[in-house]
Amino acid sequence: MLTPLEVLKSYPAHDGSICGIYESRLASRQDSPFIVFQGKTWTRAQFKAAYLKAAQGLVALGIKKGDRVGVMARNHVGHAVMLFACARIGAIMVPTNPEFGVAEARYVLQHADVSVVACSEEVLPVVREACEGMTPSPFFILFDGEQSQAPNLQHWMDSAPDVTLPPPASAEDTCIFIYTSGSTGFPKAAMHSQSNFVISGEANVARLWLQPDERMFTVLPLFHVNALFYSLAGNLAAGSALIFVDKFSASTFWDTVVQNGATQINVIDAVGRILKARPRSEFRPEHTVRVMYGIRPEAQACFRDEFGIKELITGFGMTEIPGLLCNPYEGVRKMDSLGMIGRHPDPRRPWAQCRIVDDQGADLGPNETGELWVKHPIVMQGYFRDPEQTRASFEEEWFKTGDLMKRDEEGYFYFVTRKKDIIRRRGENIAGLEIDRTIGEHPEVVEVAAIPVPAELGDEEILVAVVKKAGSTLTEVAIADWCRQRLAAMKVPRYVIFVEALPHTPTHKIAKHVLKADKTLQSRACDLQA
Secondary structure, eight states, X not given: OOOHHHHHHTSOOOOSSHHHHHHHHHTTOXXXXXXXXXXXXXXXXXXXXXXXXXXXXXXXXXXXXXXXXXXXXXXXHHHHHHHHHHHHHTOEEEEEOTTOOHHHHHHHHHHTTOSEEEEOGGGHHHHHHHTTTOSSOOEEEESSSOBTTBOBHHHHHHTOOOOOOOSOOOTTSEEEEEXXXXXXXXXXXXXXXXXXXXXXXXXXXXXXXXXXXXXXXXXXXXXXXXIIIIIIHHHHHHTOEEEEOSSOOTTXXXXXXXXXXXXXXXXXXXXXXXXXXXXXXXXXXXXXXXXXXXXXXXXXXXXXXXXXXXXXXXXXXXXXXXXXXXXXSSSOOOTTSOBEEOOOSSTTSOOOEEEXXXXXXXXXXXXXXXXXXXXXXXXXXXXXXXXXXXXXXXXXXXXXXXXXXXXXXXXXXXEEXXXXXXXEETTEEEEHHHHHHHHHTSTTEEEEEEXXXXXXXXXXXXXXXXXXXXXXXXXXXXXXXXXXXXXXXXXXXXXXXXXXXXXXXXXXXXXXXXXXXXTTHHHHSEETTO
């Protein structure tokens, strides 16, 4: 097995741009697979031909450096085609959640001021309505299906005129806007350069020891930083293949893994919990997976012992700072932690620095909880058209994550909670995540979310919304008793409500901001102090 540095050094040097690193890998791997989607494989040579035709099509539409191209669809090879086409001419891709309604899509597409939108047929009506009033009106392209009002992607590329492309874009040119989930107010567009994308991919080679003959499978959405900056960029850097599906399906997951010969898998913890709970009849023991990224502690024994995946890696990053922390592939893994500061395969390259600070910005010592501040070579260029929020997110060169963490004496980081997930009860700060974890360990609980609700005399009380397993006879009092046995009295929830399901973000995280906005929850919940 090659070391990460040997993998990168097996290819010619490049200029740090997306198409530059693509050419570097193409030189020796023209016929190797790059994208596998819905049973079709695109070799590197075939994929280059596709993205160059798309680039010509965009230039023929008048798209130039700095213009924005929206993409709104479930995962499709068109995401990658459009990203690389934009990167070639210096345009910017704006991937958008296909579950958005008109108002949400309107905000993103009009805030980004897109000139083109590539989308699936099912969301075209939403896209058209969302873009009403834009001048000029964007040009629409369909990833699938046929409509007189929008050309099909393949037909559009086939008919693209043989125009001369502009000089290749540079590594520092912006290539993508990733919109945050917008848990408060409107979502923000984090701008990333081509260099950020490329370096993140190279770092992922070190994180997972990606090999050139690897076949990585991801179920994560291609409008999110994880699938783009880890999976797609990582396989670009390693010269390996990326397998993806239009959306996650738990029932067919293992079949897809086996049918495509996956050797690595990239997921998030919610997917791991779902797969752990699925019938074992769906599992395919003949799989060839050796590495899996994103399985958190509560599911690791299952994936290691039952599913036979030897290398389990966890880490941490954000839309603004991808690929920051990870448990090392080589070395001690503290699997209840987020790992250590990651690294680039080339040890000579300067990498991230992290601080844990108090509310005044003073550094804290080992095992003390404070906010994580980061100085990172892979940091966003800022929020598009939002200089005020950009300034507020930095203290000089340090990005303020808004996450409360602690670091042990050996440099491993532990997530405590989001600063905004703190519940202020009787003068004490309580981490909602700690309550979530404790109740989530109950054998009859599927999911749980602890949120603050108003108290009669100021401060806040704790409300937990719980999804219990089918057929469970679990009661509100039993939830409180479970907490009393495991938590300080201050952390025992006052209100408990059983719900059929919890709201989720597009990346399967519990959307606590939606729960907080439901002012009826408290009145509907069982008040254990009544």
